[in-house]
Structures are given as C-alpha cells and as structure tokens.
Amino acid sequence: MSATAQARTSPRRRPRTRRRVGRRRLALLATVVLAAIVATAVLSPWADKAVKEVTLPLRHDDVIRQQAADKQLDPALIAGVIYVESRFRDQTSHAGAKGLMQLMPQTADYIATKSGGTEFEQGDLADPQINISYGSWYLRYLQEKYHGNVLLTLAAYNAGEGTVDQWWREAADRGERFRAPDIPFAETREYVSRVQEARRAYRREYARELGL
Numbered sequence: 001m002s003a004t005a006q007a008r009t010s011p012r013r014r015p016r017t018r019r020r021v022g023r024r025r026l027a028l029l030a031t032v033v034l035a036a037i038v039a040t041a042v043l044s045p046w047a048d049k050a051v052k053e054v055t056l057p058l059r060h061d062d063v064i065r066q067q068a069a070d071k072q073l074d075p076a077l078i079a080g081v082i083y084v085e086s087r088f089r090d091q092t093s094h095a096g097a098k099g100l101m102q103l104m105p106q107t108a109d110y111i112a113t114k115s116g117g118t119e120f121e122q123g124d125l126a127d128p129q130i131n132i133s134y135g136s137w138y139l140r141y142l143q144e145k146y147h148g149n150v151l152l153t154l155a156a157y158n159a160g161e162g163t164v165d166q167w168w169r170e171a172a173d174r175g176e177r178f179r180a181p182d183i184p185f186a187e188t189r190e191y192v193s194r195v196q197e198a199r200r201a202y203r204r205e206y207a208r209e210l211g212l
Helices: 003-055 061-071 075-086 105-115 122-126 128-145 150-159 161-173 186-205
Strands: none
Touching: 061 075, 061 128, 075 128, 075 150, 075 186, 105 122, 105 128, 122 128, 128 150, 150 161, 150 186
C-alpha cells in the first residue's frame, strides 16, 4: 500500500481505538465506584459503632440492667453517672474516689453496712459488679431521700448530702423550689447537667443494650 493510501485510511482507524480506550476507562471507573459503594456499605455500620464506642462508651450493660431492676432505677441514669464519673474506666481520683462510679471509701463503708456487705473490703470497689451495685444503692438511697427529685439526687451524689440539705433548706426558707441555677457550686451545676445529658444520650443510643 502506498504512503498516500495509508494516510487516507489511518484517520478512520484512530477513532475506533479511542472509543475502545474510552470504554475501558469508563468500565474501570465504574468498577472503582462500585467497589467504593460496597466498601462504604460494609464498613459504615462498623465505623458508626466504633465512633459511638469512643464518644459514648458502654460497658457492663448486663450489670447495669440487673442493678437497675433490683434498685428500681433508670438504667440510663446509672450509665450516665458512670460516664461522667469515669467514662467506664476503673480509676481512683485525687480525692480518693474509687472505681467506675467513683465512690469515696467512707461512702462505700456506709453502703456496705446498710446493705449487708459484711465481708466488704475497699479493694472490692475495683470489681465492676460491686462498684455498680454500691453506686446504684447510693443513687436509690438519695432518690428516696429527696422524694424522686433527680436534680437533688445528682447534686448530692456529687457534693454530698449535708451540702445539698443546706441548699434545699435555704430555698425552702425563701418559699422557693430548688432549681439547677440555685446550685452554688459551678462544678456541681455542670455535673448535674452532664449526667442528665448523658442519660438522654444513653436512652437514645443504647435502648436495646440497657433493656429500655
């Protein structure tokens, strides 16, 4: 074939080659997109769960459910207290509060005496079962003392009964109902707010795990 003939026929072949390359590129792109969609669908639930475990952890939900039923408490309230107190980590504070629900040694001794824990030792507070049991007992005790008032219950859990009793009496003497803004301690105001917020979050995010 002459050079002139080749020059006439070459332009007719190139568009077909370009179309084939274009189709292969489109097919490759479609495969990549499809793989990304599948990977997202598979990994998304796992990623969502991992994020939730970091931002709003939950451990020992079986113990929480059992203690909530036994003490007639909202399991989300117990979980909220644990979250704010320790983020579900066994630890001892600078003040000496111990375990998941951050119980002071003297408070734990009082609970042991009242609840029949005759063989209780302070080291037992590292046991999640015992710590949650004692913390739940104390929450129930405070809730009964303050006639179901969750605000006063949480304030007393943080600041102590004697302190809250004084605040409560002062409000009563003024003929007022004790409210969150009446809490003089900024730390306790924030504590009560954080526990209540965490309680709502646990009811929303872990309803099945907490038996709600």
